[in-house]
Amino acid sequence: xxxxxxxxxxxxxxxxxxxxxxxxxxxxxxxxxxxxxxxxxxxxxxxxxxxxxxxxxxxxxxxxxxxxxxxxxxxxxxxxxxxxxxxxxxxxxxxxxxxxxxxxxxxxxxxxxxxxxxxxxxxxxxxxxxxxxxxxxxxxxxxx
Numbered sequence: 001x002x003x004x005x006x007x008x009x010x011x012x013x014x015x016x017x018x019x020x021x022x023x024x025x026x027x028x029x030x031x032x033x034x035x036x037x038x039x040x041x042x043x044x045x046x047x048x049x050x051x052x053x054x055x056x057x058x059x060x061x062x063x064x065x066x067x068x069x070x071x072x073x074x075x076x077x078x079x080x081x082x083x084x085x086x087x088x089x090x091x092x093x094x095x096x097x098x099x100x101x102x103x104x105x106x107x108x109x110x111x112x113x114x115x116x117x118x119x120x121x122x123x124x125x126x127x128x129x130x131x132x133x134x135x136x137x138x139x140x141x142x143x144x
Contacts, residue, residue, distance in 0.1 A: 044101040051077070051105035065113070074113065077106035 015023075032040075055074055059065045065073045081103030088096040 040097070043098070047098060047101045048105040048108075051102050052109065055106070055109050065109075072110060072113075074106045074110035078103045078110060081106060 055065060055077070058073060067073055067076075081099045085096045085099035085103060088099060090096075
């Protein structure tokens, strides 16, 4: 006589939430080959170089990246390209990733400028306030 446990039908196991999430992620993210990844990286690096060159030309030829001394064009570009990437997200042509890359380039330049300005201001603070003596100041700048 067979054991009783084998005659009892077992209920099918339901997938866990973790299994469902993994399946959902696998179905939403297309697999890219190494060549596709290399081409995308090369394209984004080219876009980044072009964006850096454009901002450099604006900075040197138009008198700075701050329009009217107040509106930072690098931050404007970052916000604009971010908005464009969101607008075109989910489309098959892949232009959203290009907009994201250009926006990231603008953000990189903007953060560089902000941190550089902050650090230069920090270094301009005199370390020793008691050294206002003109003799000591002349001795520090004298060449021997």
